[in-house]
Amino acid sequence: MKGLSRKDIARVAAEDIPEGYCVNLGIGLPTMIADYIPAGREVLLQSEQGLLGLGPAPEPGQEDDDVVGAGKSHLTLLKGASVFSHSDSFLMIRGGHINIACLGAFQVAENGDLANWSTGSSTETPGVGGAMDLAAGAASVWVLMEHCQRDGAPRLLDRCTYPLTGHKCVTRIYTNLALIDVTPQGFVVQRIAQDIDFATLQTLTGAKLQLSPSCTDYRPQLISNADALSIQP
Amino acid sequence: MINKRVESLAQALQGIKDGDVLLIGGFGTSGRPAELLAGVFDLGVKDLTLVANNATTGTDVMADLMRANRVKKIVCSFPRALSGKTIFDELYRTGKIELELVPQGTLAERIRAGAAGIGGFFTRTAAGTELARGKETRLIDGQEYVFEKPLVGDVALIQAKRGDRWGNLVYHRGARVNNPVMAGAAKLVIAQVNEFVDLGELDPEHIVTPGVFVDRVIEMKK
Numbered sequence A: 001m002k003g004l005s006r007k008d009i010a011r012v013a014a015e016d017i018p019e020g021y022c023v024n025l026g027i028g029l030p031t032m033i034a035d036y037i038p039a040g041r042e043v044l045l046q047s048e049q050g051l052l053g054l055g056p057a058p059e060p061g062q063e064d065d066d067v068v069g070a071g072k073s074h075l076t077l078l079k080g081a082s083v084f085s086h087s088d089s090f091l092m093i094r095g096g097h098i099n100i101a102c103l104g105a106f107q108v109a110e111n112g113d114l115a116n117w118s119t120g121s122s123t124e125t126p127g128v129g130g131a132m133d134l135a136a137g138a139a140s141v142w143v144l145m146e147h148c149q150r151d152g153a154p155r156l157l158d159r160c161t162y163p164l165t166g167h168k169c170v171t172r173i174y175t176n177l178a179l180i181d182v183t184p185q186g187f188v189v190q191r192i193a194q195d196i197d198f199a200t201l202q203t204l205t206g207a208k209l210q211l212s213p214s215c216t217d218y219r220p221q222l223i224s225n226a227d228a229l230s231i232q233p
Numbered sequence B: 001m002i003n004k005r006v007e008s009l010a011q012a013l014q015g016i017k018d019g020d021v022l023l024i025g026g027f028g029t030s031g032r033p034a035e036l037l038a039g040v041f042d043l044g045v046k047d048l049t050l051v052a053n054n055a056t057t058g059t060d061v062m063a064d065l066m067r068a069n070r071v072k073k074i075v076c077s078f079p080r081a082l083s084g085k086t087i088f089d090e091l092y093r094t095g096k097i098e099l100e101l102v103p104q105g106t107l108a109e110r111i112r113a114g115a116a117g118i119g120g121f122f123t124r125t126a127a128g129t130e131l132a133r134g135k136e137t138r139l140i141d142g143q144e145y146v147f148e149k150p151l152v153g154d155v156a157l158i159q160a161k162r163g164d165r166w167g168n169l170v171y172h173r174g175a176r177v178n179n180p181v182m183a184g185a186a187k188l189v190i191a192q193v194n195e196f197v198d199l200g201e202l203d204p205e206h207i208v209t210p211g212v213f214v215d216r217v218i219e220m221k222k
Helices: A006-016 A029-035 A086-094 A131-137 A198-203 B009-013 B034-043 B061-067 B087-093 B104-116
Strands: A022-025 A044-047 A051-055 A076-083 A100-103 A107-109 A140-144 A170-174 A178-183 A186-192 A209-217 B021-024 B048-051 B071-076 B098-101 B121-123 B137-140 B143-148 B153-163 B186-196 B216-219
Touching (some): A022 A029, A029 A140, A086 A131, A100 A131, A131 B104, A186 A198, A198 A209, B009 B216, B034 B061, B034 B153, B104 B143
Parallel strands (some): A140 A170, B048 B071, B071 B098, B186 B216
Antiparallel strands (some): A051 A076, A178 A186
16 A cells, blocks of 8 residues: 555646646645646746746756745746745735645644644754745645655644644645545545555544545546635635 | 945955844845855854854855854754755754744744834734744734744845846846845845946836845856
8 A cells, every 4th residue: 555656646736726826835745736737727836935927847958046946946937927025925925815835744633733844853953934924824725745654653633743833724635645624523535545445544544534425536637627626715 | 426336255245243143145045145155254253143044055155154163043944954964953953053943934024124124013923833932922803913023134145136336136036035125134235246237227117126225236247
C-alpha cells in the first residue's frame, strides 16, 4: 500500500482548483501544483514575495532567478501576471483575497487546526514563513502531505501535539492515500486510493474518519470546472 | 544638485558600526544586496542584528557573518535552509544566536509601519499561537487580533534593478519583495542597483520607490 505519488497528489489538487481562483502555493509538494493546472483553465497562482499569475516551471535555459515559488524553485509569469511588494502581497493574503492556500503540514486536527512551523523542539530551527498569515487570511486552506510521518506516526489527529500555525483553518487534506474534508463533524473521506481500504486508512489515522456515501477513487482525472469543489470557501 | 550616487563600497557603507540593526532586502537570494553585504563583512563590524526574510542559504555572506560570530540576533520569518543544515542551525541549537521568528506578513507590515510612522497594528496572524505569546491581544468584531510593533533599522541594505541620482528605484520581478518596504524604515538607506540611469529615464508612473526614501545609490553591474 503506497497510494499516490507526490506528483499525482499535486495533480489531483490542481484539477480541483476552480477557474478564476486565486491560490497561494506553499513550499514543497504544494509548489508542484503549478505544473499541473489543467490546460485552458485560468487560475491565478500567487507567491508571497509579490508575484501573481505564475505559470509552470520554465524550459531549461529560460530560468529567471527572480521568478520563483515559496520554495525558491523556478516558475514563469503568464500573460497578465503582476508584480508587487511584500506589503501588497500580504495585504492580499491577510485581507482575504486569496481563495485557497495550499500548504504542507506536520499535523492537522479534526477541527481544522494546522501545525506546520515547529516541532516544539528548542534545538530544532523553526520556520514559519508566510504560513500563519495564510492560515489567518486565506478563505480556505488545503493541506497536501503524506498521510503518516516517516516513522509511521499519524499526521491526522484529534488534536495537534505540535505548536499550532492556525486554528480551525484547514478545510481539505490531500494525502498519498485519500482526500479528506474537514467538516463540522470531523474528517470525512471523499476519495480513497485504489490500493487501500477504509479500515486500513482508519488505522493510519489518529482521529475518527467518516466515509462519505459518495466516496470515489482517488486518482488524477481531468474534471470539468463545474463539479470541482464540494466545499466552497 | 541632489546626487545620491556613490562610486565605491566604502562610500556606500560609511557609518555602519558595531551593534547596528541592519534591514536586508530579498527573498532567499532573489533581491538580496549581495555586494553590499560582502562589503559589510569586510568592514569587520560585529554585534549585528540582521532583519531579513530568510536567515541564510548556508553558503552566503550571511553565513560568513554568523560563522565569524558577528551576528547576535536574527529577525526573520524563515531561518531554516530549504535543504541541509547551516551555520545558523548550529548557532541556534547551541544558544549562540538569538532568533526572533516573525510571520512573513507581520514582518513586512512591522517594517512598513516603521517606515510609515505608525505605532503598530493589530493582525489576526498568529492569534492563539506561540508566536503571540506575551503580546497584547484584542477582540475586534468577535475575532482575536494580536498587537505588533513597528520595526526600524539603523541601516537598510536594498537591491533594485535601476536607480537614478535622486534615489528613485525600480525592481525586477520577485526581487522587489521587501526592498521597497525597507526603504524608509532605517536611518540610512543604501541601494545597490544593476544599472544607474540618468534622471528622467525612469517613467514617474513606474517608479516603485520614490527617491526620498533612499540615501545612497551604488551601481553593481549584473
